[in-house]
Amino acid sequence: MFLISDIIKRVFFPDDYGCIVCGRRGLHRKEHGNAVFCDKCFATVKRVGDVVCTKCGRRIGSEDSLCESCAKHDMRFDLAASVYCYEGAARTLVHRLKYSGAQWVADIGAKQMAEAYDEEAMPADVITFVPMYPKKERQRGYNQARLLAEGFAKRLGKEAVPQLERIRNTTPQSELDKDERMENIENAIGVAENMKESVEGKRVLVVDDILTTGSSLDECARALKEQGAAAVYGLCLCSVSEKYE
Ligand SMILES: [Zn+2]
Ligand SMILES: [Zn+2]
Structure with a gap:
């Protein structure tokens, strides 16, 4: 219940909180996704923009090309997109969502994702999310990708379906370099036993918080396509721009 009242307060009484990043109150308000x-801080929020990797959707330096990660690995998802570059205030907020229990960030993020979602480019029959290892999810109390997926799906009049599960625990991806990430997560995700039939022939949209190398999404696509999914798309709140990798 704490979560719901926290969201309501932030939506209806945003001034009580001041800036959601630094806490400053008063002047210079910028309404953004029901948040102030x-x-x-707002000046540091950068949208991904138009010059993006044609596969994973991260911001890159030149048009109509792939980022280094997608050029090197034959990604098994069909296409991905994200809303913000993982830097500045967007990075601060996602950090709070992941590590400080700020679940209200997911509601703001989900709204932005729903507005940015291009249904023609990524038509989905099913919306799901990158799963967490159960023990880790219990420790955190929630899976932030699931919160984003649920908020996003709700805005589209749909539901987020838990189709995937972590089969084994892995080293946190943030502690590894690009190639290690790929290896670390290979075969770590599977389609949940009771969902296997519902995947066949479906176009699946997988929601996540951050796209870094694209390896988590790639692993989800592997699992879903082995089970007969027709297409796998990715939608992330943030992505790491190429120059920062
Ligand atoms: Zn601020
Ligand atoms: Zn890419």
Whole structure:
């Protein structure tokens, strides 16, 4: 119940909180997804924009090309997109969502994802999310990708379906380099036993919080396509721009 009242308060009484990043109150309000940013913090929120990797959707330096990660690995998802570059205030907020229990960030993020979602480019029969290892999810109390997927799906009048599961625990991807990430997550995700039949022939949209190398999404696509999914798309709140990798 804490979560619901926290969201309601932030939506209806945003001034009580000041800037959701730095806490400053008063002047220089910028309404953004039912949240209030100060000018200074808002200036650091960067949308991914138009010059993106044609596969994973991260911001890159030149048009109509692949990022380094997608050029090197034959990604098994069909296409992915994200809303923000993983830097500045967007990075701060996602950090809070992941590590400080700020579940209300997911509601703001889901709204932005629903507005940015291009249904023609990524038509989905099913919406799901990148799963967490059960023990890790119990420790955190929630899976932030699931919260984003549920908020996103609700805005489309749909439901987020838990189709995938972590089969084994892995080293946190954030502790590894690009190639290690790929190896670390290979065969770590599977389609849940009771979902196997519902995957066949379906176009599946997988929601996640951050796209870094694309390896988690690639592993989800492997599992879903082995089970007969017709297409796998990815939608992330943030992605790491190429120059920062
Ligand atoms: Zn601020
Ligand atoms: Zn890419």
